[in-house]
Amino acid sequence: MNYLAPATVEEAANMLSEQPAAKVFAGATDVIPQIRAGRPEPETLIDLKGIARLTSVNHAGGTWTIGAATPTVELTENAELAAELPGLVEAAGLIGSDQIQNRCSLGGNLCNASPAADSVPAMIVNGARAVIASGSGTRTVPVADIATGPGATSLAEGEFVVEIEVDSPPANTGDAYLRMIPRTEMDIAVVGVGARITLDDTGTCTSATVALGAVAPTAVRVPDAEAALIGSTLDDAALAAVAEAAAAACNPIDDKRGTVAYRRQVAGVLARRAVVAAAQRAADDNQQGAQR
Numbered sequence: 001m002n003y004l005a006p007a008t009v010e011e012a013a014n015m016l017s018e019q020p021a022a023k024v025f026a027g028a029t030d031v032i033p034q035i036r037a038g039r040p041e042p043e044t045l046i047d048l049k050g051i052a053r054l055t056s057v058n059h060a061g062g063t064w065t066i067g068a069a070t071p072t073v074e075l076t077e078n079a080e081l082a083a084e085l086p087g088l089v090e091a092a093g094l095i096g097s098d099q100i101q102n103r104c105s106l107g108g109n110l111c112n113a114s115p116a117a118d119s120v121p122a123m124i125v126n127g128a129r130a131v132i133a134s135g136s137g138t139r140t141v142p143v144a145d146i147a148t149g150p151g152a153t154s155l156a157e158g159e160f161v162v163e164i165e166v167d168s169p170p171a172n173t174g175d176a177y178l179r180m181i182p183r184t185e186m187d188i189a190v191v192g193v194g195a196r197i198t199l200d201d202t203g204t205c206t207s208a209t210v211a212l213g214a215v216a217p218t219a220v221r222v223p224d225a226e227a228a229l230i231g232s233t234l235d236d237a238a239l240a241a242v243a244e245a246a247a248a249a250c251n252p253i254d255d256k257r258g259t260v261a262y263r264r265q266v267a268g269v270l271a272r273r274a275v276v277a278a279a280q281r282a283a284d285d286n287q288q289g290a291q292r
């Protein structure tokens with residue numbers, strides 16, 4: 001197997017143009033186990049971690065730019081990021097273990113396209129965008145448009161993700177990510193839920209986003225839950241509607257981690273809890289704003 005380590009985005013794009021069958025990697029926490037499990041070895045592996053732009057985290061002009069190959073420990077240890085986007089950071093902090101988080105990246109989590117990828121619902125509810133490069137330049141697409149099915153992405157041959165962009169949330173906004181796993185550690189989500197809520201000064205919800213992971217071929221938004229929340233004060237009726245909409249939005253499989261019925265039930269319960277957690281953070285944000 002050939003190993004290439006480009007130092008710039010352009011170099012990586014050229015390498016991929018010349019060798020379309022090459023595979024890029026960041027932490028390799030998916031790539032190596034997959035090869036060991038019998039997936040065909042790529043002839044060439046392109047290591048993205050030597051490219052400074054892909055391993056840096058910046059906050060400028062109201063936007064976070066997170067290099068696609070940045071180890072997620074750089075996110076969980078970033079106090080400013082955790083204060084602004086706690087749900088995204090808690091999702092990153094659930095991936096594997098400390099050892100895994102010293103290697104794994106948001107770009108890898110996204111492009112591995114596992115339906116159970118923890119960071120993806122959390123990125124989607126925050127409107128995250130992926131900046132994609134190739135030999136013919138760059139384009140930016142919503143993170144929600146990257147995975148097209150288990151292990152499949154919308155990236156064309158020769159394309160790779162350079163960075164993830166997430167705008168700083170507006171005032172009085174909170175996000176949260178919760179997942180259910182059968183064990184206490186080191187397992188893949190049976191259900192994962194990301195939620196983001198914005199409240200006005202009276203506690204009425206003015207904006208809501210809810211996304212589920214592990215219950216369909218890709219992460220899914222739950223528009224009926226979002227509609228039930230907007231205009232409400234997150235009363236019992238609205239939260240019951242969230243749970244019902246989340247259960248209905250599932251298109252899960254039966255597997256060793258849970259049956260279809262179990263996943264639907266858990267999706268409803270977790271969606272409700274994630275919305276409440278996000279709303280609490282939005283209310284705290286409002287209180288802190290009033291004190292400033």
Ligand SMILES: Cc1cc2nc3c(=O)[nH]c(=O)nc-3n(C[C@H](O)[C@H](O)[C@H](O)COP(=O)(O)OP(=O)(O)OC[C@H]3O[C@@H](n4cnc5c(N)ncnc54)[C@H](O)[C@@H]3O)c2cc1C
Pocket residue numbers: 023024025026027028029030031032033048068069094095096097100103104105106107108109110111112116117118119159160161162186187188189
């Ligand atoms: C023990 C263990 C526990 C785990 N637990 C979890 C968990 O709890 N939750 C979870 O979601 N995942 C988990 N994973 C899976 C894995 O750690 C994550 O998906 C991780 O985020 C992958 O990141 P990476 O940088 O290591 O990806 P890599 O292995 O480097 O790459 C993964 C895939 O993405 C592609 N890729 C990587 N970077 C790019 C890029 N910039 N542009 C285009 N394509 C790219 C690669 O070609 C490959 O197909 C676990 C893995 C292990 C081994």
